[in-house]
Amino acid sequence: xxxxxxxxxxxxKWQKRWAESEIYHVDDNNPAPKWYALTMFxxxxxxxxxxxxxxxxxxxxxxxxxxxxxxxxxxxxxxxAFGLPAENAAIKRGIYPKDWTxxxxxxxRRQLKSLGAIYDWDREVxxxxxxxxxxxxxxxxxxxxxxxxxxxxxxxxxxxNCQAVLANEQVVNGExxxxxxxxxxxxxxxxxxxxxxxxxxxxxxxxxxxxxRIKMMQSNWVGRSEGTEISFALDxxxxxxxxxxxxxxxxxxVFGVTFMVLAPEHPLVQKLTTNERKAEVxxxxxxxxxxxxIERLSTERKKDGVFxxxxxxxxxxxxxxxxxxxxxxxLSYGTGAVMAVPAHDERDFAFASKYQLPVKxxxxxxxxxxWLLQEAYVEPGVIVNSEKFNGIESRAAKTAISExxxxxxxxxxxxxxxxxxxxxxxxxxxxxxxxxxxxxxCGIVPVPEKDLPVLLPDDAEFKxxxxxxxxxxxxxxxxxxxxxxxxxxxxxxxxxxxxxxxWYFIRYTSPHFVQGAFDSELVKKWMPTDIYTGGAEHAVMxxxxxxxxxxxxxxxxxxxxxxxxxxxxxxxTVTHDHQKMSKSKGNVVNPDKYVSxxxxxxxxxxxxxxxxxxxxxxxxxxxxxGLSRWLGRIWNLVLETYEESCYGVExxxxxxxxxxxxxxxxxxxxxxxxxxxxxxxxxxxxxxSNYLGKxxxxxxxxxxxxxxxxxxxxxxxxxxxPHFAEEVWSRLGCDYSIHNQRWPMWDSALAQDDxxxxxxxxxxxxxxxxxxxxNVTEAEAKKLALGSPKVQVxxxxxxxxxxxxxxxxxxxxxxx
RNA sequence: GCCGAAGUGGCGGAAUGGCAGACGCGCUACGUUCAGGGCGUAGUACUCGAAAGGGUAUGAGAGUUCAAAUCUCUCCUUCGGCACCA
Numbered sequence: 046x047x048x049x050x051x052x053x054x055x056x057x058k059w060q061k062r063w064a065e066s067e068i069y070h071v072d073d074n075n076p077a078p079k080w081y082a083l084t085m086f087x088x089x090x091x092x093x094x095x096x097x098x099x100x101x102x103x104x105x106x107x108x109x110x111x112x113x114x115x116x117x118x119x120x121x122x123x124x125x126a127f128g129l130p131a132e133n134a135a136i137k138r139g140i141y142p143k144d145w146t147x148x149x150x151x152x153x154r155r156q157l158k159s160l161g162a163i164y165d166w167d168r169e170v171x172x173x174x175x176x177x178x179x180x181x182x183x184x185x186x187x188x189x190x191x192x193x194x195x196x197x198x199x200x201x202x203x204x205x206n207c208q209a210v211l212a213n214e215q216v217v218n219g220e221x222x223x224x225x226x227x228x229x230x231x232x233x234x235x236x237x238x239x240x241x242x243x244x245x246x247x248x249x250x251x252x253x254x255x256x257x258r259i260k261m262m263q264s265n266w267v268g269r270s271e272g273t274e275i276s277f278a279l280d281x282x283x284x285x286x287x288x289x290x291x292x293x294x295x296x297x298x299v300f301g302v303t304f305m306v307l308a309p310e311h312p313l314v315q316k317l318t319t320n321e322r323k324a325e326v327x328x329x330x331x332x333x334x335x336x337x338x339i340e341r342l343s344t345e346r347k348k349d350g351v352f353x354x355x356x357x358x359x360x361x362x363x364x365x366x367x368x369x370x371x372x373x374x375x376l377s378y379g380t381g382a383v384m385a386v387p388a389h390d391e392r393d394f395a396f397a398s399k400y401q402l403p404v405k406x407x408x409x410x411x412x413x414x415x416w417l418l419q420e421a422y423v424e425p426g427v428i429v430n431s432e433k434f435n436g437i438e439s440r441a442a443k444t445a446i447s448e449x450x451x452x453x454x455x456x457x458x459x460x461x462x463x464x465x466x467x468x469x470x471x472x473x474x475x476x477x478x479x480x481x482x483x484x485x486x487c488g489i490v491p492v493p494e495k496d497l498p499v500l501l502p503d504d505a506e507f508k509x510x511x512x513x514x515x516x517x518x519x520x521x522x523x524x525x526x527x528x529x530x531x532x533x534x535x536x537x538x539x540x541x542x543x544x545x546x547x548w549y550f551i552r553y554t555s556p557h558f559v560q561g562a563f564d565s566e567l568v569k570k571w572m573p574t575d576i577y578t579g580g581a582e583h584a585v586m587x588x589x590x591x592x593x594x595x596x597x598x599x600x601x602x603x604x605x606x607x608x609x610x611x612x613x614x615x616x617x618t619v620t621h622d623h624q625k626m627s628k629s630k631g632n633v634v635n636p637d638k639y640v641s642x643x644x645x646x647x648x649x650x651x652x653x654x655x656x657x658x659x660x661x662x663x664x665x666x667x668x669x670x671g672l673s674r675w676l677g678r679i680w681n682l683v684l685e686t687y688e689e690s691c692y693g694v695e696x697x698x699x700x701x702x703x704x705x706x707x708x709x710x711x712x713x714x715x716x717x718x719x720x721x722x723x724x725x726x727x728x729x730x731x732x733x734s735n736y737l738g739k740x741x742x743x744x745x746x747x748x749x750x751x752x753x754x755x756x757x758x759x760x761x762x763x764x765x766x767p768h769f770a771e772e773v774w775s776r777l778g779c780d781y782s783i784h785n786q787r788w789p790m791w792d793s794a795l796a797q798d799d800x801x802x803x804x805x806x807x808x809x810x811x812x813x814x815x816x817x818x819x820n821v822t823e824a825e826a827k828k829l830a831l832g833s834p835k836v837q838v839x840x841x842x843x844x845x846x847x848x849x850x851x852x853x854x855x856x857x858x859x860x861x
Numbered sequence: 862g863c864c865g866a867a868g869u870g871g872c873g874g875a876a877u878g879g880c881a882g883a884c885g886c887g888c889u890a891c892g893u894u895c896a897g898g899g900c901g902u903a904g905u906a907c908u909c910g911a912a913a914g915g916g917u918a919u920g921a922g923a924g925u926u927c928a929a930a931u932c933u934c935u936c937c938u939u940c941g942g943c944a945c946c947a
């Protein structure tokens with residue numbers, strides 16, 4: 046009687062053995078071709094939930110597969126450890142963010158180890174430790190030196206609850222993405238990175254194996270649009286500016302302008318507003334300040350605005366048009382001013398209708414005879430009411446009018462982007478301090494590289510005050526100027542955590558390097574990553590920032606590649622009760638319970654089996670026992686045969702079929718692995734093990750072939766159920782370790798079927814299936830099909846019109 | 862509102878123009894000296910039929926094709942992303 050499969054015992058045993066023998070240690074000098082399999086590192090929120098396992102387990106399976114294929118695989122792990130949750134949790138529990146974070150890491154590390162992954166823990170990176178953030182600060186200085194960092198006063202999103210500035214990306218439906226408090230706006234002096242410099246390049250994804258969906262989202266995020274900047278004349282004796290510049294993608298409609306709209310924050314508004322309109326304009330501006338940008342951009346809201354009392358001149362036709370303000374025009378996009386053409390823009394039409402502003406048609410709808418428009422006409426057409434441009438087709442008029450404007454020096458063709466520069470300042474404690482010093486004499490001075498890291502004091506009061514908590518930490522703030530040696534103050538803002546995660550994949554290549562952020566030779570060896578897997582929620586921000594970092598490094602001559610992530614794959618989300626898992630909803634599924642009951646191998650296999658990886662799904666554990674039983678069946682099958690020591694029959698005849706199925710299985714499993722189709726990969730292994738069970742029972746194959754098949758099954762199973770495979774492998778008396786074995790190769794000739802089922806259809810309906818030799822000729826196949834009695838029932842007394850033959854698949858008889 | 866993805870048994874899903882429902886869960890029956898979420902065998906879309914066998918079926922409707930879950934169009938539903946972008 047063999048022992049039962051006891052996952053708890055064997056998993057602990059092998060995890061210990063693997064660690065002691067350093068089997069997963071990654072050797073930079075290994076001459077095998079490299080494979081960098083990167084998984085998005087987890088945020089240190091406390092516990093890993095089943096969704097983390099959904100991200101980590103399949104990516105480990107894939108990395109193990111590549112490792113068995115002979116690659117020198119780097120599959121590292123680390124922790125994204127700075128950020129607001131640590132601070133909030135710390136405030137709530139009265140412990141330091143660092144203590145909270147590090148104890149979370151300890152727990153998560155334990156959970157991750159229970160997964161049985163090939164992580165080389167010697168390469169672990171933790172972004173909140175000085176040996177890491179020293180280099181995050183160094184990146185800040187490098188970007189500054191390269192002219193990519195600057196300070197600007199800008200309206201920012203302000204969460205009154207978190208007492209912190211939020212990036213636009215962190216505002217969800219006008220609310221703070223973490224605490225859901227409505228966000229208000231406030232002006233602060235901030236650090237920005239000039240990511241817009243790379244706008245065009247960031248839209249390019251040439252040569253990258255990425256999902257179309259993500260590429261599209263990134264391109265939309267950049268939001269490139271070609272248009273024309275046009276100057277409208279101002280004639281106000283007391284106003285210094287003599288023009289308003291607007292951006293439009295419809296220069297063909299410039300003769301149809303009947304009013305203009307400025308963003309309420311536009312600097313000209315204060316100068317232009319007439320005395321009698323001032324009260325109303327100021328009231329409107331105040332109202333705008335209380336709206337978040339998200340609210341302003343909501344389509345649900347009715348458009349409204351206020352007349353400033355001022356007018357501008359459309360230089361093209363000399364017409365005088367009123368200047369309005371409205372909150373749907375944003376200062377941050379284009380020039381913060383728009384020309385309004387109600388006849389040919391839906392939004393302008395709605396606005397004009399509300400305030401009874403004129404509508405002037407300049408692009409004629411088909412058969413237009415001067416009727417009043419009921420809605421904006423936005424399609425192309427023939428230009429009218431536009432003086433010398435009349436009669437031109439509107440698309441051609443875009444060029445013609447733009448050229449004319451350029452000749453007259455009234456404007457120029459420009460490219461505009463939705464993308465904005467990256468705001469990196471955070472008025473928070475738990476982040477990497479920004480390495481800048483303010484000196485009354487020398488101005489803003491970078492911290493010299495030799496003085497890095499600027500250490501985050503452990504003892505700071507991090508209570509929210511509306512300003513950086515570091516401001517009140519005298520020993521941190523007070524310093525001397527690196528230029529003049531005089532009294533100076535440190536920058537008290539910290540960096541956006543996206544800074545930390547924009548280069549962690551580079552640090553993994555040389556995590557202990559002390560002379561710099563990374564060892565160039567090792568970066569050259571490992572980067573770019575061959576595959577990057579993670580949630581689609583990082584489609585834009587994180588991936589965008591990382592790409593920006595790499596491009597900036599390249600332009601500084603520090604790396605020799607342009608893109609960090611060659612292949613990108615987004616796994617789906619695991620929900621629970623059809624909702625995203627979150628602590629606040631109380632629907633978090635902890636994998637520990639399943640691991641301690643059924644073992645990590647079963648949990649790994651189940652997560653991969655529930656469906657295509659990119660699809661995710663709702664967590665339902667009702668099927669998990671099926672996977673546990675499957676492993677148990679293989680256990681019994683393999684070890685029973687071992688005990689019996691004789692399991693085949695010499696001279697048995699079915700070995701050829703077994704061999705064929707074996708090679709078909711290797712092929713299917715390998716192909717599914719490469720496509721990351723783990724659900725069908727496991728089905729294939731199940732079919733194979735079921736077949737071996739049958740073969741074992743009937744004793745229909747030769748011992749040597751059966752033996753070989755079992756070894757192949759275990760190797761194909763090793764990435765999915767690493768502990769299980771290792772244990773069975775060792776019980777069979779094979780050498781440690783199965784994970785150092787080579788992935789089986791298939792032989793196409795051996796995988797080839799002798800006979801195939803030929804489907805015979807009559808008028809597209811299946812009427813018979815015939816087993817025919819694989820190399821059957823078209824003539825033979827047709828003859829066999831016509832000869833089938835089952836088919837003849839449907840063909841007698843009918844005229845045969847056509848015979849379709851699909852080689853190796855079917856014959857379709859078309860009769861009438 | 863726009864963009865994208867998806868909709869297949871009781872359930873998760875398989876099949877990417879060529880046998881619909883692989884594999885697994887659940888369920889049913891039988892067997893097993895079966896204490897246990899054990900093991901084994903058979904069955905399990907709907908429908909007509911005693912059976913052989915037939916018909917119907919991949920959200921709904923049309924179309925293309927010898928052939929459609931798969932391609933096209935319209936509509937419905939769900940999920941994800943974007944947010945007046947001038």
